[in-house]
Amino acid sequence: MEHILLLLLILFLAKVFGEIIERAGFPSILGEIFAGVFLGLLWFEPGGEVLSFLAELGAIFMLFTAGYMEVNINELRKASRLALTPTMFSMAIPFLLGYLLGQAFGFGFLASLFMGVAFSLTSIGVVVKTLIDLKYLSSRPGSVMLTSAIFDDIIGIFILAILVTIATMNQLPSGMQLLLIVVKLAGFMLIITFMGLKVYPWLFNLVHRMHVKEGIFAFVVMVALFSAYLAEVFGLHAVIGAFIGGALLSDIPFAKIESVQNKVSGLAYGIFVPIFFAFIGLSMNLGGVQTAGLFTVLVIVLALAGKLIGGFVGSKLIGFEFHDSLIFGIGMMPRAGVELVVIAVGKDMGIITDEVFSAIVLMVVVSVIVSPILLKFVIQVNKSKKQQLPTIKD
Amino acid sequence: MPENYSDIFIKDIMTQDVIAVKEDDPVEHIFELFDKYHFNTYPVVNNEGKLKGIIDQDIMLEIIMFHHIHCTKQTHMAAVRSLGESAKEIMIPHPVTISPDANLQDAADMMLKHHINRVCVVENDKLVGIISKKSIISEVYKKKEAEWWSIYSCCC
Numbered sequence: 102m103e104h105i106l107l108l109l110l111i112l113f114l115a116k117v118f119g120e121i122i123e124r125a126g127f128p129s130i131l132g133e134i135f136a137g138v139f140l141g142l143l144w145f146e147p148g149g150e151v152l153s154f155l156a157e158l159g160a161i162f163m164l165f166t167a168g169y170m171e172v173n174i175n176e177l178r179k180a181s182r183l184a185l186t187p188t189m190f191s192m193a194i195p196f197l198l199g200y201l202l203g204q205a206f207g208f209g210f211l212a213s214l215f216m217g218v219a220f221s222l223t224s225i226g227v228v229v230k231t232l233i234d235l236k237y238l239s240s241r242p243g244s245v246m247l248t249s250a251i252f253d254d255i256i257g258i259f260i261l262a263i264l265v266t267i268a269t270m271n272q273l274p275s276g277m278q279l280l281l282i283v284v285k286l287a288g289f290m291l292i293i294t295f296m297g298l299k300v301y302p303w304l305f306n307l308v309h310r311m312h313v314k315e316g317i318f319a320f321v322v323m324v325a326l327f328s329a330y331l332a333e334v335f336g337l338h339a340v341i342g343a344f345i346g347g348a349l350l351s352d353i354p355f356a357k358i359e360s361v362q363n364k365v366s367g368l369a370y371g372i373f374v375p376i377f378f379a380f381i382g383l384s385m386n387l388g389g390v391q392t393a394g395l396f397t398v399l400v401i402v403l404a405l406a407g408k409l410i411g412g413f414v415g416s417k418l419i420g421f422e423f424h425d426s427l428i429f430g431i432g433m434m435p436r437a438g439v440e441l442v443v444i445a446v447g448k449d450m451g452i453i454t455d456e457v458f459s460a461i462v463l464m465v466v467v468s469v470i471v472s473p474i475l476l477k478f479v480i481q482v483n484k485s486k487k488q489q490l491p492t493i494k495d
Numbered sequence: 496m497p498e499n500y501s502d503i504f505i506k507d508i509m510t511q512d513v514i515a516v517k518e519d520d521p522v523e524h525i526f527e528l529f530d531k532y533h534f535n536t537y538p539v540v541n542n543e544g545k546l547k548g549i550i551d552q553d554i555m556l557e558i559i560m561f562h563h564i565h566c567t568k569q570t571h572m573a574a575v576r577s578l579g580e581s582a583k584e585i586m587i588p589h590p591v592t593i594s595p596d597a598n599l600q601d602a603a604d605m606m607l608k609h610h611i612n613r614v615c616v617v618e619n620d621k622l623v624g625i626i627s628k629k630s631i632i633s634e635v636y637k638k639k640e641a642e643w644w645s646i647y648s649c650c651c
Contacts, residue, residue: 171572229574233561238574247575309605317609354591358609359553 104151107140108376111152114139115375130437131469133375134462137382152380159377160442161343162369165325167254167438168347170362183419184248190415191249191433192256195407196221202403203457206396211268212457215447218264219461220404222257224437224469225250231473232432235480242421242429249433257439258344261446262286265338268450289335293328293342297349305355318364321356340442381441384448385462386455397460404464405471408434424483431479435472436465500635505602506595508634509616509624515540518547518583522558525582529555536613538622539586546615546622548586558585592617593626599634602626 118132118139199220203213225246232238232246266282301324308320328346329339350356412430421429444461447453453461515538516525528537529552536551554576561577579585593602593614602614606628616624 233574238578244578247578309608352589354589357587357589358591358611360610 104149107149107152108155110140111136111376111379112372115379119375127473128437128469130378131466133378134382134385134466136375137379138385138387139382140379141383141385141387152376152383155373156377156380156445157339159369159373159375159380160340160445161325161329162365162373163377163438164258164340164442165328165343165347166366166369166374168344169321169325169350169356169365170347184245184252186419187245187412187415187429188249188252188256190418191223191408191411191430192221192253194411194414195404198403198407202399208457209452211264211452212447212454214264214267215443215453216400216457216461218257218260219436219440219443219447220407221260222436222440222443223250223253223408223433224435224439225253225432228432228435228472228476231476231480235477237428237480240425240428242416242425242432245416245419246429246432254344254439257443258341261443262332262337262341265341265446265450266336268447268452269336285335285337289332289337289342290345293331293345293349296327297346301350301356302353305353309355315364317355317358317361321350321361321365322368324350324356338446340446377445378441381445381462384445384455385459387459396456397463400457400460401464401467404436404461405434405468424479424486427479428476428483431472431476434475435468437469441465500599500603500638503599503634503638504595505593505597505599505616505626506624508599508630509595509626510630511624513538513622513625515622516550516582516586517542518581520582522580522582522585525550525585526555534613534627538590538615538625539582540622544622545620546590546592546617547583548588549590549615550582550586554585554587590615594618595623599631603628603631606631 114136115133118136119129120132122132122135123129196217198217200213200217203216208216228246229238232240232243237243238247263282263286266285270278305317305320308316313319324346325343328342328349330342332342332345333339355361409427409430412433413426416426416429417423441462444453444458448455448458514528514532514534516528518539518541525537536549538546539548539550541547557573558577558579561573576585591605591609591611591614593605593616595616595618605611605614613625613627615622616626
């Protein structure tokens with residue numbers, strides 16, 4: 102009974118808070134996290150197995166949907182020419198800062214690596230609305246941000262895969278163990294790519310002919326669960342498998358039918374993903390954030406500054422002007438989905454502490470609020486400067 | 496006893512004279528097509544006539560209204576599509592297709608199950624026709640009408 106009530110409250114508060122936040126001009130993810138924080142302040146504990154399982158399904162379906170609906174493998178080739186350099190810089194510098202911060206505060210090698218990965222990712226969706234409102238989406242920084250975001254998720258997933266494998270060994274891998282990691286990753290990729298290229302097209306042709314209700318939808322969900330399970334079998338994390346499994350369905354016509362996509366999105370964003378974000382909010386230790394004041398402030402400042410500097414330098418290298426590089430750097434600052442999955446995995450594996458977890462969640466919240474405001478300011482300054490420039494006629 | 500439509504093949508009832516879009520056609524040209532004709536989906540083909548994707552009314556509406564629709568609809572994919580300048584940049588790749596040797600029942604089943612109005616008919620990756628709900632309804636109506644007439648003329 103309690104579980105049903107908790108589920109009802111989570112979904113209700115996540116949607117109500119999400120709506121309020123969205124109407125205030127920020128993404129609904131903040132409302133969903135606040136719903137969890139609110140429930141935590143009332144009386145609920147995040148410890149229940151049912152809730153953590155549902156939250157894990159939320160992380161799995163969020164990444165599966167990202168791969169299934171947002172990644173187009175053919176688009177990657179086009180993106181690689183343009184966005185690779187700025188993406189690498191905007192990931193490498195925050196990664197380094199996150200790792201060094203962890204080391205400076207005396208965290209272990211793995212905890213510092215997890216911090217580095219959590220610092221290095223980007224959620225472009227948060228600033229897309231600002232770019233649209235200011236008619237800047239089709240600008241050079243806007244289009245590079247869009248293509249860069251595709252790489253960001255994929256590189257992040259592969260780093261997480263390696264990190265989780267190292268974490269399960271609980272030590273810095275030796276040469277032999279490193280080889281084992283590569284073999285495991287290669288084995289997993291071989292099987293899942295074979296399934297994606299040979300088995301799934303045949304399977305979905307067969308399922309399409311089945312008379313049972315919602316056959317294709319059920320099989321798409323099964324692919325998500327199978328990919329997640331296979332990743333676990335190979336010692337990777339379920340979310341990694343889910344993302345790759347989703348991306349491999351992107352070229353299969355029956356799996357990508359619009360009505361099926363809507364159902365998968367409904368299952369993910371209607372139910373499981375809000376539970377995941379609320380669970381993140383519920384797992385936050387607000388007392389811990391207060392006691393670790395300096396650390397929390399440094400996490401927020403360095404994570405945001407790292408993206409800004411990395412994005413600025415990377416885009417400068419491909420020939421952006423000063424202001425466009427600044428806009429690109431700010432655009433890469435927000436974090437949301439995948440980074441929360443990364444720290445949830447780290448916390449679940451006992452690698453990062455409650456304080457680190459809570460500080461990074463707070464960083465995500467701040468980045469989501471600050472980035473659009475800062476982006477708006479810089480774009481408007483840039484526009485007014487361009488208007489003030491004397492023209493040839495003058 | 497229910498009618499059997501399995502002996503009516505797609506190749507016999509499909510529209511062969513298809514209005515298709517070339518991969519490199521500009522978006523403006525596609526808007527013109529939607530304005531000129533009443534179809535809700537257009538196939539996209541390459542220079543060899545191979546089917547590469549489809550463009551439907553939903554995509555066009557999404558592009559026109561992208562700056563005005565609610566932000567939950569402003570996904571990454573929709574944002575990329577809104578910047579597209581040619582058919583290949585905005586199309587839905589890998590659409591569902593049907594063989595010309597499939598029968599009318601197969602096509603109707605596919606359309607009802609997946610809420611699709613027009614299905615591209617493809618042979619060796621090449622677009623050879625298109626089949627719509629309207630053509631199926633017309634074909635079934637024609638068959639039924641012929642039967643009614645034969646019963647009516649027998650009785651009279």
